Each structure stands twice: as structure tokens, then as C-alpha cells.
Amino acid sequence: MKLLVRNLDRATTEDSLSKLFEAYGTVQFCTVIMDKTTGKSKGFGFVEMPKTGEAKVAMKNLNGKEVDGNKIRVKKSESK
Secondary structure: OEEEEEOOOOOOOHHHHHHHHHOOOOOOEEEEEEOOOOOOEEEEEEEEOOOHHHHHHHHHHHOOOEEOOEEOEEEEOOOO
16 A cells, blocks of 8 residues: 655655654555755655555554654555
8 A cells, every 4th residue: 555645854764754654564665755956855755565454554653643843644645
């Protein structure tokens, strides 16, 4: 299940985001979206977890959690 993580602090790294979700299960991949011109984080990213049950538990527990000073929002990513 692919999750959208919003309201990330600009300093949050892919490694720290991945570790946050690994507490709830296997993380297949994790990416923080970067601005092409500035090279800085756009404040959101995606986390893919292969087991839906683990992803739902992570989403429930991490949505609204404070990470690096910001309350993150986690929801299921809708495909385009």
C-alpha cells in the first residue's frame, strides 16, 4: 500500500521517514519529494509498505504525530 505523507519538516530525510514507518512493518521504499530548482524538500513524500495491514496500522498511529516539529498527515495515496 502506498501512503502519502504530508506536512513534513523541510529537514526530514528519507532515512528518518523510513525508520519512522519501519516501527510498524516492512517499508518497500520511501521517498521525500524534492524541488528541482532549489534541491530542498517540498514537504511531502511517499512510503510504500507491501502488507496492507501494517500500512493501515502505521497510517492510524502516525497521522497527526509530531515529527521534527511538524504534525504530519498520513493517508492512502490515490493513483493518478
